[in-house]
Amino acid sequence: MSRQELKVLELKKGLKISLYEDNKLIGEGFGEVEGSLGILYDVYVFKEYQKKGYGKIIVKEVFKELIKRFQVKDFLIRMVMKGGQKGNLLENVGMGIIAYKMGFSPQINPYEFFSQENIKNVEIIPQREIYPAGYQISLQKAPYLLTAVILDPFLQKPQPQTFYYRFVSHKNFIQWFLENQIILGNVNYQLKEENKEKFYNYLEVKNA
Structure with missing residues (x-):
């Protein structure tokens, strides 16, 4: 033992x-x-x-x-994202899930943070080894580059890579935030x- x-x-x-x-x-x-x-x-x-x-x-x-x-x-x-370079995977997904279970929430205003004016670009981060797929979001304002992983609303586990190959708008990110279904890597x-x-x-x- x-x-x-x-x-x-x-x-x-x-x-x-x-x-x-x-x-x-x-x-x-x-x-x-x-x-x-x-x-x-x-x-x-x-x-x-x-x-x-x-x-x-x-x-x-x-x-x-x-x-x-x-x-x-x-x-x-x-929650500081390691590195910050393009394509970097979100390594603290587990930390984000624990944070939600403890009662924590991202320290942002989702309506400003995920406004149509603030989002410049959204790219898919492919799954690699033990790290799940996610989004890399380029913003007009700080922190400028954001990684995000979406959780299954029932399992509270990261969505599979196929989930990300769909059209998303700023409204989706706001909704995921309000429903505690999004983990943000560097806020x-x-x-x-x-x-x-x-x-x-x-x-x-x-x-x-």
Whole structure:
């Protein structure tokens, strides 16, 4: 039977969580603090261990330790797309799904962000290895380049590549946003006050 171990390293303005299994490093997560705000700003799991639930473990522990050690009461997930070059795949789809389950939502105004005037171009990112297909959206305003993966409304898993070969308009993106069916790769995710109870229940901790 494999043995898991979590190690916490407190940093100057936050902390690092390292997850080991049988003395092998599986992945790490990083959190930082700005006043009463606890921020999850990076989580990675080595490729051979992905899609096995390790990311969920790390995310939960980062937030639990931020609450315990720094008494934070507000929460943010910083979703920075790796690289940013054309054709880059969305590697944090799992993080986006976990974010929704915890009660987080993208920190944007969908009506402005996905307005017809703001969208310059939409391209399909093909599926590759363990990474799902998605959209690459060019925008007039920051962040200028966006990756998006659409979720099946019933399974809450990424849609197959064939789903993307269809006509889409700005209205589709707004609708997907409102129905929590779109994961955006490089925008922050916020936790609104009305979703904090859901968040604490997910972490299995008492409301701070």
